[in-house]
Amino acid sequence: MDDSEEPALSTRHRILVAAATMIGEDASARLSVRAVAARAGVSTGSLRYHFPTQRALQDAVLAGIYDMVATGDAIHDRSLPARDRLVACLREVLAPAGVGQEARAAFGKLHEGFIAPEPTEEIKAVYLGMEREGQRRTEHWLSVLVDEGALAAGDNARRARFLMTVVNGLSLERALPAEDSLLTAETNTLYLAVDAVLASAGAGAGGG
Structure with missing residues (x-):
């Protein structure tokens, strides 16, 4: 043996x-x-x-x-419209950040780990690794929608970067004081971003 x-x-x-x-x-x-x-x-x-x-x-x-985690990805649930599925997936990215005190604690750790210290090669490697995985995951969601015809073929890397920028901003907002309903504002922003992506058609649209 x-x-x-x-x-x-x-x-x-x-x-x-x-x-x-x-x-x-x-x-x-x-x-x-x-x-x-x-x-x-x-x-x-x-x-x-x-x-x-x-x-x-x-x-x-x-x-x-x-x-x-991907085995239960909401992006594959065709009982829901494509925009709802993509928003649900983005919510999964936001979920670990928590809300209020939990979000503030999470942002505090992010600041201590990647913002406050000098950007050594080790720190950059860890952060960029996290960024690459977030990008890969989002591009996967977009490719599923392209394959089923819910999204026009285009530059998914650029689309994914846009969506991840929106999510990063929302995760920061969760740690800050909010005047209106955080959930309502966050939902409106996610749908606005997703609708912009679903309406996009060309790889170079909006470039300058």
């Missing part, structure tokens, strides 16, 4: 679980080789064997988290 591959698979799995747990505990956590290796109970050399760079580790963890 040849089970030579099992230890490698087990070690890789432990590393990914440890890193995903760290992100689950703190979305701004920096996945340093030493911290993740210690959490997984493996050597730094073993971690480097499976993930030669910090970016490789970050991308693998975020992709794994997304793939586990």
Whole structure:
């Protein structure tokens, strides 16, 4: 019996679980080789064997988290109009930010992790990894709508960037004082952004 591959698979799995747990505990956590290796109970050399760079580790963890969540993606529920499905997906992105005190705490961690300190290569790698995964996830939603004919073919990367910019702004608003109903204002903004994307047709429309 040849089970030579099992230890490698087990070690890789432990590393990914440890890193995903760290992100689950703190979305701004920096996945340093030493911290993740210690959490997984493996050597730094073993971690480097499976993930030669910090970016490789970050991308693998975020992709794994997304793939586990994507199975129940609202974008595939064709009982709802395309605009409602896309808004629901964007709400899933906003959900972890919470509202009020929870949102303020989340933004505080974001500020401490990525804004206040000097932008070292490690900090940039962690943040850009999160951004890439958000972009990939949003482009996936848009590609589903293109495939079913609910959205005209076009520059989905540009569309996704626009939607993620709107979501980032809304997540910040959740942490700030609001005069009107936050839910109503947020819903109106999401539908306005989604309707703009669904109405877009060309890859270069609006460019200058």
